[in-house]
Amino acid sequence: AQSVTQPDIHITVSEGASLELRCNYSYGATPYLFWYVQSPGQGLQLLLKYFSGDTLVQGIKGFEAEFKRSQSSFNLRKPSVHWSDAAEYFCATSGDTGTASKLTFGTGTRLQVTL
Amino acid sequence: DAGVIQSPRHEVTEMGQEVTLRCKPISGHNSLFWYRQTMMRGLELLIYFNNNVPIDDSGMPEDRFSAKMPNASFSTLKIQPSEPRDSAVYFCASSFGVAIGNSPLHFGNGTRLTVT
Numbered sequence: 001a002q003s004v005t006q007p008d009i010h011i012t013v014s015e016g017a018s019l020e021l022r023c024n025y026s027y028g029a030t031p032y033l034f035w036y037v038q039s040p041g042q043g044l045q046l047l048l049k050y051f052s053g054d055t056l057v058q059g060i061k062g063f064e065a066e067f068k069r070s071q072s073s074f075n076l077r078k079p080s081v082h083w084s085d086a087a088e089y090f091c092a093t094s095g096d097t098g099t100a101s102k103l104t105f106g107t108g109t110r111l112q113v114t115l
Numbered sequence: 116d117a118g119v120i121q122s123p124r125h126e127v128t129e130m131g132q133e134v135t136l137r138c139k140p141i142s143g144h145n146s147l148f149w150y151r152q153t154m155m156r157g158l159e160l161l162i163y164f165n166n167n168v169p170i171d172d173s174g175m176p177e178d179r180f181s182a183k184m185p186n187a188s189f190s191t192l193k194i195q196p197s198e199p200r201d202s203a204v205y206f207c208a209s210s211f212g213v214a215i216g217n218s219p220l221h222f223g224n225g226t227r228l229t230v231t
Contacts, residue, residue: 043208044206090158
């Protein structure tokens, strides 16, 4: 079964600093991968997705992620963090399908931004 | 577009009481999903509907949980009787179809349920 692992439970960065959130996937074939953000008291919002093709994908709010098959990783990056980026971030996979019912979420990384 | 609307935002109830959570999906979306989020288990899919028909309810934890979708614009998740371990945030999400490559999931703001 597919799964994703987010090794960092909590990360703190200074505003303006760069950010990288880690996600490792476990799946035999190339999986469908997603990053979601959850602001306090809100539902999850899709930041970006990867299915195939270019391994560097651009998302909303200035985020990008890079698929690296050799490392089984799909890390989320942002060159300069804003205080409004403080939230919880979830990596997810649906295996080799693009089916919502097969979505499996990681445990999340909580991002704190200091001014 | 009002987004996915869930009610109530917060629900506090006593053990043994019936709880009903409500969801209005985005107009035009024909797939609806109920999720539960807890610290211990993270985000879990409970059940999903396509064209108002329940497709997969294997995530529903027990017979105390039931969900209905009487029409395209309304769904309920009911817990009867409720127990303290049901305390969680329950999310509803909708999409056009189940292929999220074409239509992403849109989540509501959730219902925080506390059972004392």
